[in-house]
Ligand SMILES: Nc1ncnc2c1ncn2[C@@H]1O[C@H](COP(=O)(O)OP(=O)(O)OP(=O)(O)O)[C@@H](O)[C@H]1O
């Protein structure tokens with residue numbers, strides 16, 4: 608079986624007091640090895656040697672993974688395997704869970720996102736998130752989208768803000784449906800429209816990466832198809848990581864797929880390969896429906 612090349616060992620790293628300049632070269636040996644290609648040729652985000660704990664319970668065990676620029680990477684695996692936990696490490700959303708402790712090295716365009724000087728509000732604007740359940744603010748459609756650009760000072764006047772709001776709603780393919788009711792509450796929209804509103808809200812601050820945690824699980828097939836088309840369009844300008852329970856969805860929208868099992872990254876590779884020729888038995892069992 609093909610093994611991931613793992614240059615350096617925990618011992619090598621421990622013997623140098625300085626942080627490695629290129630964290631891409633720093634992968635520790637774990638009690639298991641991820642099969643496939645966790646490294647992207649052109650990485651937008653880099654996660655190395657990630658361990659996550661909730662109090663003393665370990666939820667992620669030694670995961671190293673790149674998110675490639677302008678790619679959609681799907682994260683799949685049985686319930687409780689740590690998909691959401693791992694996704695949240697990428698924009699430090701786990702910081703707000705007091706019992707959660709994150710270890711590892713994370714970079715966005717080579718910049719340490721867990722560094723002391725990192726502003727998490729700014730980070731979450733650069734690495735936006737769309738949640739499983741659409742969660743518009745209890746404000747108007749316009750204000751839902753304008754909120755982020757306002758707190759980040761992205762518009763100098765009303766005309767500029769109007770333009771950002773319209774452009775974001777257009778890119779989320781919602782504008783035509785809501786253009787005559789921008790002052791109506793966002794919570795009054797249908798589930799699929801609310802999810803597109805949340806996507807518009809996420810892209811309004813011009814993020815570089817969008818994390819989506821089961822964004823279609825509350826939607827019907829038509830709304831789901833709209834979101835999937837949108838993900839494909841957004842890939843031109845953004846980098847996207849999506850957690851999904853739907854293998855069809857992963858196959859349709861992603862170029863790479865990562866299979867998690869009990870907190871470990873078991874296999875990662877080109878989506879087509881993972882779904883047609885999985886290399887690990889656990890991946891095969893999962894995608895053929897024998898597990899999870
Ligand atoms: N806030 C939390 N406090 C304590 N334990 C947590 C918390 N969030 C997740 N966990 C635990 O961490 C493990 C991984 O959970 P996580 O939610 O990341 O899994 P998941 O793969 O996203 O599952 P699902 O597919 O059901 O959403 C589970 O054992 C879960 O119980």
Ligand SMILES: [Mg+2]
Nearest residue numbers: 690691692820
């Ligand atoms: Mg989850």
